[in-house]
Amino acid sequence: MKKTLLAAACSFALEAAQPEYLVLIPEGIFHGIDGRPFDAPHWNLTPERGEQIVAALNQRSIDMVIDYEHATLEAQKTGEPAPAAGWLKSGGFQYIEGVGVCSAKFEWTDKAAGFIGSREYKYLSPVFLYNKAGEVQHLLHVALTNTPNLDQLPEARLAAAAQDFFAQNSQQQDSTMEELLERLRWMLNLPISATAEDIIAELNKLTAQIQEATGTTVAANGQNLFDAIAAAGQLKVAANSQSAPDPTQFVPMAVYQEAIAQASKASNDAQTKELNDLFEAACADGRLTGTATIAYYKGQIETNPAFVKAQIESLPKIAALTQQQTSQVNLAENHQQTPAVDDVQNEVFGLLGVSKEDAEKYGA
Template structure:
């Protein structure tokens, strides 16, 4: 946003101190505020001007009385007392009222006004609402020197009351340098009238509100808050653009398109990643293979033990179970077991299982710590099966 436009919007957004003339202000003699205390600026970018503290305002009041002499300060309509003398403008210089007395107060300089009957009726009818002062000031410092007059108007330049309208409108049909700068900042052509300027300012104010909302702020957010939020968003967007492989000034839609494209085309590297379904299947296959291998080894070890006379044929299933559970324990058992005789190696047929255990069976019980009665019960169940 150009500096001139920023200054203009800043002036337009100053908190309102405007002296609004209510219908009751037109009755008889009323005190109205002419200029505020301290430093102030105009909507059109003029100023800043200053009235200083109360002591300084007392000096302004004294200067004004000296300037006016024995005459009262006039309040006219729309500054016609000023413009009536401008060639090509014309107008009348009727008085709307007279400032009978001035007073310096803590919040500004006030005047006691005696309204004319016509002005009183116009104010009561709502035809005029604001009071606009005209004052002399030091051009280098902006210090107010004296109050010249005031005018009834509906387009005040100050948020309090307006400075001389001659500082806002063309003189001799020429626009001043300050006004040209304001028009250029607003993107308007030279010579644009007040209505065009006001419309442009309102448009920028509306845009400012929209920007505040878009930045996640309220409509009442101050200019510096909006600026900080927007700067933060711009910084974040630059980071997103860089991450997407774009330039910092890439448009938002370009950033979104680049990010969506990257997400859509993203595929895992098959050299680094395997589908979970394949991993699970492979694990199951390994387990089955392990079962098969240990089963084959168990069968081989048990058959070898039976062949070497280290294990009775009747204990084959037991030997297989022991090997599959703990191969080392099976090897320890067969390694220390005595070689069985031919009768001991004979596998009993169905119904041949006697009540007493053979020497080989008792040896097995002793080696494995099995109770003889448990061995008998096991053999009986096997014979029955």
């Protein structure tokens, strides 16, 4: 629901001597000399609201002007000059407990100082906004005046002052929001065309990633991004605080790499020998026959050893060739064990009536 604020002007007597601070809005409940406000039970400035007003005033980038007879408000309509009587310095506003919203850094023009010293101007008149309950909300303008009664400004001028305040405040909020969005786009590495919805979606993803990495919920239960950063730092500290590694359990990288290379070479050599033995056996038992076939598989041993092994193991042995080769081996072994004797030589030895042993012993 839209908040309705009203504007009012009141006056406070100035001291001829330079005070330590100017009281702009008094603390607590107060009324005008003529009994105003008539649209609220009273005016009331609470310490909490006073602190908020001071914080907003100190964020201004320019000083607040003190004019004559609220000429600044009239100049917005007429375009007439509104010379300054003095200035309330930005950063010099403060809330003094028991006193109210004050300015401890202010200066008068020489002309205004002369008017005050000669009592030609006697009152300081702030213009402020308040709600229907009479609670003071904002300070708009300050002026030197000789009209001590409250709310002497026409209602139209006060309404215009309030409208001007809201317009400036809205523009400032829009500017601040656009600056915030621009910074978020830069931080999240988003394009300039990224909308507020795009930024929110990216922030939601970032929030989920932070929670997953740190276990800290961002912006919930009093937590925020700085808590997540602190949690990440604690994880890092915990990791770095682990006991130092045992040197006996580790070796230099060069030694490790050399051992890996030697183990790999030994494994390759064993695999090559196994494949060569398998190849030779296949040639011997008849699984590989023919010059072209043997040459093909021999050429594949180095480039495609797994293929050669699979092919040879799937080939059937040829029984006839296996048996023939076995018989030849047995004949060769028998030949070495028992030398063959020529049948003619045995017949001659028989005719002579001698034995082979006698012939070898005594001679033919």
